[in-house]
Amino acid sequence: MHPTNGRVNGHHRRNGTPRYSAWSLVQHGLTGAEWSRAWRAHPMRKSYDVVIVGGGVHGLATAYYLATNHGIRNIAVLEKGYIGGGGSGRNTAILRSNYLTPEGVRFYDRSIKLYERLAADLNFNVMFSQRGHLTLAHNDASLRTMHWRAEVNKLQNVDSEVIGPDKIKELVPYLDTSTTTRYPILGALYHPPGGIIRHDAVVWGYARTADANGVHIHQKTEVTGIDVEGGRVTGVQTDQGRIATPVVVNCTAGWATLISDMAGVRMPVQTFPLQAAVTEPVKPFLDTVVVSGTLHVYVSQTDRGELVFGASVDPFASYSMRGSLEFTEGVAGHVLELMPAVSKMRLLRQWAGLCDMTPDYSPIMGPTEVEGFYVDVGWGTYGFKAGPVSGEAMADCIANQRPPEIISAFGIDRFLQGRLVGEKGAAAVGH
């Protein structure tokens, strides 16, 4: 354990947070000294005011905003593996707000705004690159959906417009925009503020600043049960012992129903694997994110030069995180239809993560019928971009004991009332 104050290995720790500077970088570069830990391990307390299950971006952001916006600091984040080991460390890091419903657009737009200032808020470089996002249309039906989305977006002040093949070619010269392909490109929804981010940095930044504000992050701590007495939460059981708490927040994405089952809360969530793949690095040639719903594929180039490929979820529900040959073949074929020039590039890796799919492709957020048991789940293939706004809104919801306006459409009661928030047209492929 490092001391929590003073100079540690040449850089400052204030309020427990190591401070990074150009000087400390040079010094560590020259001496090869170890950096002190960005978040600490604590002994587990017998009770906490709030217990958050799941150490992904949603759980950590909720802890961070509870501590910083509401002064609730006696919080535990319980993570069965390591933080960011779930979807938050496996996603393809695409951020955008050009959704289809007004409720969705408003919500994701707030998240983008928070992401834009996140590096400053956390004093941690999250490498948000707002390079622009293109969703291609290959037929009249999708072109119509693009126009629809553009109009809904503009009404919410979100920069979004439909552009034609000439403009597309200008933005992405390597794209095959000829009219002789199997699915010629008719147009695209162009969303300049969309882009990619360093997902691990987001997780680590939230963890580090939450830690500095007194939050306890317990890794390798698995929740095995939730104690409910008289319709309200009293504690959680873990493989490290019991914790008494009046508030439990379920932020476990692909594992969400397993946790809700422990509290006796049923949910409209099914777990599907989603795969992605990455190529060897090459020189920069692609500075936008390109998505094709018709071809079930999307492509971006990382700052390191690798191409990142993704697709839609696997065709059947599963908790297995294995890759499949069908995915690799499909993705490779479809990428080549879009960009024949990359045919010589080699895939380096492929992987999968678990996605908590809901019937309407919108999340489930807020209180449940069990008092003190909150959910922030249903993040499907698109929840990384929602980390900041979800953390902010869930913290507000817990501190003030009612869902704030921005998430009022996402309550679990919508499935009884038939008020679904249908986002399939904007979320099925272009995460």
Add this chain to the structure above:
Amino acid sequence: MMLLTCPWCGPRNSTEFRFGGESHPRPRPDAATPEEWRDYLYFATNPRGWSRETWYHGSGCRRYFAIERHTETNEHRAIDERRAAEARR
């Protein structure tokens, strides 16, 4: 890749099939409450383990069938009809 055994055609690559999701009995239209409809239409058991589900053999015999599949290992087994009948009772 997963081999799935169609009760009519035998083992085939899973790409020949379409996943139909968990099978739940449909409520009676004349008597169902809104809660029952919600449960039937939207809610899922989503087990991590054995799941009873419907598949459609689209590129084969084009029949629907029910099967039990383990959602973590993807092992599957034909449904024991006697046990299923007991469960329904």
